[in-house]
Amino acid sequence: MKAGVVVFPGSNCDHDCYYALSNVVEIDTKYIWHKESRLDDFDLVVLPGGFSYGDYLRSGAIAKHSPIMDAIVDFANKGGHVLGICNGFQVLTEVGLLPGALIKNRGLKFICKYVDLIVENSRTVFTSYYNNGEIISIPIAHMDGNYYIDDKGLSELIENEQIVFRYCDSKGETNDVNNPNGSVYNIAGIINKNGNVMGLMPHPERCAEKIFGGDGFYLFESIKNFFKGV
Amino acid sequence: MKIKVEVRFKEGILDPQGQTILNTLNRKGYDFISDVRVGKVIELEIDDDIKKYDKKIEEICHSILTNPIIEDYKIIY
Numbered sequence: 543m544k545a546g547v548v549v550f551p552g553s554n555c556d557h558d559c560y561y562a563l564s565n566v567v568e569i570d571t572k573y574i575w576h577k578e579s580r581l582d583d584f585d586l587v588v589l590p591g592g593f594s595y596g597d598y599l600r601s602g603a604i605a606k607h608s609p610i611m612d613a614i615v616d617f618a619n620k621g622g623h624v625l626g627i628c629n630g631f632q633v634l635t636e637v638g639l640l641p642g643a644l645i646k647n648r649g650l651k652f653i654c655k656y657v658d659l660i661v662e663n664s665r666t667v668f669t670s671y672y673n674n675g676e677i678i679s680i681p682i683a684h685m686d687g688n689y690y691i692d693d694k695g696l697s698e699l700i701e702n703e704q705i706v707f708r709y710c711d712s713k714g715e716t717n718d719v720n721n722p723n724g725s726v727y728n729i730a731g732i733i734n735k736n737g738n739v740m741g742l743m744p745h746p747e748r749c750a751e752k753i754f755g756g757d758g759f760y761l762f763e764s765i766k767n768f769f770k771g772v
Numbered sequence: 773m774k775i776k777v778e779v780r781f782k783e784g785i786l787d788p789q790g791q792t793i794l795n796t797l798n799r800k801g802y803d804f805i806s807d808v809r810v811g812k813v814i815e816l817e818i819d820d821d822i823k824k825y826d827k828k829i830e831e832i833c834h835s836i837l838t839n840p841i842i843e844d845y846k847i848i849y
Contacts, residue, residue: 600839607836643841644840645781648788689844690785724786 543769545586555591562747591631603633631741642691648724654683671760678757680744687743689725707731776848780811
């Protein structure tokens with residue numbers, strides 16, 4: 543299989559994503575420059591974390607209009623697999639590939655720490671190596687990670703099992719105290735209805751190796767397993 | 773000519789900056805303030821007859837300057 547990591551001006555997790563994909567789970571990986579207007583024959587495109595275009599206007603708002611994004615939307619609409627991490631998640635909501643929006647953390651602080659997440663849906667291409675209800679520890683590092691969606695949208699996410707990760711405590715309780723940023727329903731990651739586009743605020747690429755905890759490894763391994771033989 | 777676009781959060785969406793300012797105002801004794809909403813103003817300069825671009829400006833506001841899921845805007849000529 544072939545993976546591509548998009549590089550926007552201001553991306554700062556592109557190398558970590560590349561490392562996790564290429565060196566840790568050994569997928570053939572290339573960088574994709576934001577000025578490209580065509581995609582090569584990738585199986586997976588990753589939008590990495592960072593502050594694309596300085597997060598001017600809104601997080602992800604300028605990246606949405608960069609040349610590569612039309613090709614990525616087209617790729618996703620044709621069933622191509624897209625993973626957005628942190629700023630990448632913000633870009634995916636801005637461009638409309640995922641519902642909702644990400645606004646400023648309710649505490650107005652940049653938060654950088656490991657958080658506990660409960661896996662809500664392990665029947666996705668991105669999470670098959672986890673178990674439903676499993677509690678994993680993955681770092682967050684964001685200012686605008688407060689996921690917003692209206693009540694109707696939330697009902698649809700729940701009904702369609704589109705919520706993949708939620709913030710919780712070490713026992714899996716998902717209450718307000720364990721919600722680091724004010725996200726609706728403690729949502730940390732969601733997937734689209736077709737199951738080919740996922741976005742999450744936590745950074746699995748920062749803990750894909752044992753020395754960093756290792757819980758992020760299984761996300762990349764799930765993807766690799768799905769494309770086994772491709 | 774200059775056009776101003778006022779952008780603010782939709783009603784019902786928590787505005788963390790507004791809440792923080794409100795808390796400070798109330799703590800400082802300005803307890804007659806019951807809510808604060810923070811927005812932004814974007815100025816667009818046009819060297820031509822503005823009327824020709826009404827539709828284009830709406831389009832810019834809707835697709836680039838704001839995220840309609842969370843924000844409303846007002847165009848001030």
